[in-house]
Amino acid sequence: PKRHWLPEVLALDDFKAGRFATSGMSMALMNGETHELIDVIESRTNTCLRNYFYRYEYAVRAKVKLIVVDLYQPYRSLIRDLFPNAAIVADRYHVVVQAYQALNQVRTQTMKALPSKDKLARALKRYWRLLVKDAAKLNWHDFKRRTGFGGAQLNEREVIDRLTATSDALSTAYGYYQQLLCALHFQSSEVLAELLKTKLTALPKPCQKAQRTLRNHREEIERSFEQPYNNGSLEGTNNVIKTIKRVAFGFRSFPNFRLRILLVAKSPYFNVKTAA
Structure with missing residues (x-):
């Protein structure tokens, strides 16, 4: 994926990934405005998410204005540290x-x-x-x-x-x-x-x-009344991911699992090199 750009509206949601993640949950990133899948992160743990987003320059992370996410409390301090100018929008679902x-x-x-x-x-x-x-x-x-x-x-x-x-x-x-x-x-x-x-x-x-x-999340919920963004499309992508896992009878390699998700979702944010 492109490391020099992030959308102004970023949607985050976790999904069950199995043994790939120590917490059992991985994270999907989506452009909140275009509903295009950006990437899949192996684990939703604090350390893994910090290591992933620190690959983006501070100026890139500072351009993110809104982050749509569920009510999982540990994400709050992480978002404040990684995205200094972003406001959190609680996903209504x-x-x-x-x-x-x-x-x-x-x-x-x-x-x-x-x-x-x-x-x-x-x-x-x-x-x-x-x-x-x-x-x-x-x-x-x-x-x-x-x-x-x-x-x-x-x-x-x-x-x-x-x-x-x-x-x-x-x-x-x-x-x-x-x-x-x-x-x-x-x-x-x-x-x-x-x-x-x-x-x-x-x-x-x-x-x-x-x-x-x-x-505890009243301000974020009220902000969702003012903004048109939600994680509906991302929840739909999570259903697609469940289907991928079921059809494949599971994956032994997270990189292969991630690439399969990005290919099926037709993510425009990474390049595919084909053999000559």
């Missing part, structure tokens, strides 16, 4: 994941607290996709016979109401998740601020962890 995982944990805890043959326990397992669906997209008009509710004819909103009524913790976690979706959908700093004011003691334990994480 990973913001939603915080509340999504918390809601699923509370749902699972509620389900396990009920008798195994309880109809509501089976309903919580069967209709989990409705719980994580945006409330604004729920179907209010079509009534269907719903398993687990005595054959009642219910629309999606009524199913949600009956599921959340099984537990105060589940109802609170569901409201927390939906409020975060609303803040991100409308890019509203006011809605986000209201959500982050919620006391930790008023939330189920899994949501408390999500609340602390979102509070």
Whole structure:
């Protein structure tokens, strides 16, 4: 790759690489504006990332204006050291994941607290996709016979109401998740601020962890409301990487693995020499 240039908007995301990395995770770099893959770094560890980016001159790194990345805390100090003029933009997908995982944990805890043959326990397992669906997209008009509710004819909103009524913790976690979706959908700093004011003691334990994480990254999340950039294309590339690994039944050499990824992604940032 070209060592004398970096884009003004740099997108970073890690992916499972297997035994190549001591942490089990490698790092993919993408141009945040053109969505072109730049390179793949063997490991996401602090030492490996520093050694990689120190190959670029300070003036090159200083031209990076924005870095789109997930909420993994160790990246913050690293980015501040390597890219002195870059502001961090939290990837919205990973913001939603915080509340999504918390809601699923509370749902699972509620389900396990009920008798195994309880109809509501089976309903919580069967209709989990409705719980994580945006409330604004729920179907209010079509009534269907719903398993687990005595054959009642219910629309999606009524199913949600009956599921959340099984537990105060589940109802609170569901409201927390939906409020975060609303803040991100409308890019509203006011809605986000209201959500982050919620006391930790008023939330189920899994949501408390999500609340602390979102509070720590509030500025980065609000910056994502102002910027059009996200890691959606990079997440798609990560799916391509999973396919490469599966089709090849694994790789024994990281350089070969890296080159295969760059070739499949048609990266314009490195040269390929062909035999005469």
